[in-house]
Structures are given as structure tokens and as C-alpha cells.
Amino acid sequence: MTGLSHGVLISGPAGVGKTSLIDELRPIASSSGGWFVSGKYDQHRRDLEFDGARQAIRAVGRLLLAEPEDEVAEVRARLLHALGRNAGLLAAVQPEFGVLMGVAPDASIGDSLFAQARMQRIGVDVLAAVASPKRPIVMFIDDLQWASRTPLGFLDMLVSEGPPRDCCWSWRIGTTRSTRRTRSPR
Numbered sequence: 001m002t003g004l005s006h007g008v009l010i011s012g013p014a015g016v017g018k019t020s021l022i023d024e025l026r027p028i029a030s031s032s033g034g035w036f037v038s039g040k041y042d043q044h045r046r047d048l049e050f051d052g053a054r055q056a057i058r059a060v061g062r063l064l065l066a067e068p069e070d071e072v073a074e075v076r077a078r079l080l081h082a083l084g085r086n087a088g089l090l091a092a093v094q095p096e097f098g099v100l101m102g103v104a105p106d107a108s109i110g111d112s113l114f115a116q117a118r119m120q121r122i123g124v125d126v127l128a129a130v131a132s133p134k135r136p137i138v139m140f141i142d143d144l145q146w147a148s149r150t151p152l153g154f155l156d157m158l159v160s161e162g163p164p165r166d167c168c169w170s171w172r173i174g175t176t177r178s179t180r181r182t183r184s185p186r
């Protein structure tokens, strides 16, 4: 969690142990004061509740709501500063953050493509505002092979932007099934 890498993609055949491997990181992240948040995509469900990236960001909101008020106050200020006009959209899509920030949901979301682009920006800004050297965040998104292009764009943005220059405190992990078959030895 302190290296220079921002993200890692674990790829392998079905059932090889990708999810189990990453789950081993849960206690390691917790023992160093970090948060391990996760989400997964579903082969048969493409609706928002089954959006793995959204589940992981929602998990961050829920963990924040369980924090003591003095901790929350600091994060609230960082979130409001980072999100600006997007705070209302986040409150509309993820009510936990509306409660946390004391912001009313913004019903004027705009057309869906524009809203999706704003949501990607929001996801990146939330992680940057909440994670800190004291509270590193490991975000794990499982079964990326079922994700549509939009969440993949979000993950691409997360990995390519990385954390602010002065610290390396968060990590993104994804798993995807490999589709290529390995040739059996002769």
C-alpha cells in the first residue's frame, strides 16, 4: 500500500482463486488502519445497484457515517471543496453522502451521458478526498469482465490519475477472467 503503483489488475481463468487471493488483503489493510472497500459486477444484472464501482464508493460513504463527528467534519470539508457543484449529484445518487455532507440531492442530473461522466469525476474526487496517509483505501472491484464501458472508464481515470503527487495512500485492484486458453503441455 505504500508503493508507487496505483492499481493492479488480476487476470486468470474462472475458479483459479482471484477473488480469494484479493480477499486475503482485507485483514492486512484493516490492520494498518486502512479501509478495504469492494464491489462486484454481475453477469446478468446491469442495473445501477449491481455496478461494482458504485458499490465500492457507497461502502466508503457507509464507513464514513460510522466515524466520530470530529473525523467526519474534516472529511466533509474536503469532500465539499473537491466536489463543488457535483456534491448535489452525489447526494442524489448515493444518499449516504448527502447525509454526510449535509447537501440536498440535486434533481437536475442532466442527460444520462453527461451524468455518467460527472459520476466518474465524482468517484475519483471522493477517493482523493477521503483517503489519507492515516486512512489508506484499498478499492477492490471484482469480475470486471461483466462491466460495461462506463465503469471501465471510471477505473481507467482512477488508475491513470493516481493519488496527488505528495502521497501514495490508495490502491485499486480489479479482477477479470482471462479468456485466452493456455495450451496444455505435450
Ligand SMILES: Nc1ncnc2c1ncn2[C@@H]1O[C@H](COP(=O)(O)OP(=O)(O)OP(=O)(O)O)[C@@H](O)[C@H]1O
Pocket: 012, 013, 014, 015, 016, 017, 018, 019, 020, 021, 143, 177
Ligand atoms: N489457495 C487456495 N487453495 C485452495 N482452494 C482455493 C484457493 N484459492 C481459492 N480456492 C478455492 O477455489 C474456489 C474458486 O476461488 P475464487 O472464487 O477465488 O476463484 P476466481 O478466480 O475468483 O473465480 P471466478 O473467475 O469464477 O470469479 C473457491 O471455492 C475457493 O475457496
Ligand SMILES: [Mg+2]
Pocket: 018, 019, 020, 142, 143, 175
Ligand atoms: Mg472471483
